[in-house]
Amino acid sequence: MSLADTVDLTALARWGDRTGLTGPISDVRPVGGGTQNVVLRLTWGDRDLVLRRPPEHPRPGSNATMAREIRVLSALAGTGVPHPGFVAGCTDTDVLGVVFYLMDAVDGDNPGASVGSLYRTGPSARRAAALDTATALARLAAVDHEAIGLGDLGRPAGFLERQVQRWLDHLASYDGVPGYPGHRLPHIDELAAWLRAHRPEQSRPGLVHGDYHLNNVLLDPVEPRVAAIVDWEMCTVGDPLLDLGWLLVTWPDRPGPLAGAALAELGGLPEPAELVETYARGSDRDLSAIDWYTVLAGFKLAIVIEGTHARAHAGQADPATGDHLHRAAVDRLEHVARLAGL
Structure with missing residues (x-):
């Protein structure tokens, strides 16, 4: 084209x-x-x-x-x-x-594609920039969305209550894709029940990026920090702690098809608990239920990427990509099931 x-x-x-x-x-x-x-x-x-x-x-x-x-x-x-x-x-x-x-235009390194010499040769730079992803996210969550004219961007009331059924309905919609045999994702029903039973009180409303992971940031090539957060198409007003859960569930601290491959393969990234600690230093939000948000993020992520697997059965997506994302969905569900103690 x-x-x-x-x-x-x-x-x-x-x-x-x-x-x-x-x-x-x-x-x-x-x-x-x-x-x-x-x-x-x-x-x-x-x-x-x-x-x-x-x-x-x-x-x-x-x-x-x-x-x-x-x-x-x-x-x-x-x-x-x-x-x-x-x-x-x-x-x-x-x-x-x-x-x-x-x-x-922002001159920056995408951790999912390739990184420059600052990050290739400096483990301390990789660590600092990785921790700054949590700091940048805390800054976003602290924005007064009403003061900047985004008060009507989403429907924050009942945001958490809607999540489980919304994504179960989304998964059920794949049954209408020609050739899709129905999902074979593990732990869906158990996780849905756990999420409903353990849902915390919703954090105060704020901006939610909606797809916050290493592939959606650009790292400054000179100073180890986030130069820009990109891909704002899913931004809404809701519970910002879901963004932190999304960052944690996609964090490349273990083998698997996760975000940030170019940065992760170099090693030296902080553990997820360190991201939570860093976020906490820049936020006054209660993070005691962050495991619940991480489980919700994994539940949602798995259902979203299973859609490509469904479309591959109908010839609407590359079969190899569909299989890859199905494996990634299973991997994340297994991970959050362990986190939930299932």
């Missing part, structure tokens, strides 16, 4: 003129290898920018998702949360056929 198939640069330049972006557009190149959205890095005049838009064949909610990202990124300015700076967005689908936006 060529760039011309995804972005009409002439139309983009005309829109830019009206928006105040000046100079020629050049050096356009794709970023990353994902299929969820189109991400292009480009030079616009003397600015280094990134354009993000839905995939070539947008899903029904793709434009709404992009509009949500525009709203979140623009609101985060000045909060101290590391994120790409928002430049401009367009919700008028007459311009490119889809909603899109531009953000400042």
Whole structure:
């Protein structure tokens, strides 16, 4: 697929003129290898920018998702949360056929793909940057979402109460995928019962990234810290401790198909308990039930990635990827079942 198939640069330049972006557009190149959205890095005049838009064949909610990202990124300015700076967005689908936006390019290492010399040669740098993922997450949870205009972004009331049934229903929806024989995921019913029986009092509402793991941060190549949190498409207002649970359940402290492979294979990362301690130093939230949030995160993660396995049965996803993610789902469910004492 060529760039011309995804972005009409002439139309983009005309829109830019009206928006105040000046100079020629050049050096356009794709970023990353994902299929969820189109991400292009480009030079616009003397600015280094990134354009993000839905995939070539947008899903029904793709434009709404992009509009949500525009709203979140623009609101985060000045909060101290590391994120790409928002430049401009367009919700008028007459311009490119889809909603899109531009953000400042961030020079950083993605722990899931490759890391630079700072992290390849320095175990202390790997440890410091890894711990900073928890610090950055605590900063996000501390943001007053109402003060920055995101008070209506989600439905925080009953957030935790809704989770188990929501994801059980999501798993049941795969039965409608042609060829899918039904899930063979372990511990689903036992974990659902445990989660319901042990649900803690919900933490005060705050911003939830929704997919916080090592693959969704960029590490500063010069100073061992998080340069930016990326991929805000699942951001909502709910219980922020679910983000910490998500970071813990995806943490590459054990063999398995987890996030952050490029960083993890070098070794020297902190243990999950150290992430909790680091988060606690930057937060006044009660972390006594963090195991429950970790179990919920593993339950949800397994169900989400099992969807690719289901679609692979219908020829809608690569079979090898589907099998890989099914094994990852089983691995995480086994892990959180042990954590729950099942």
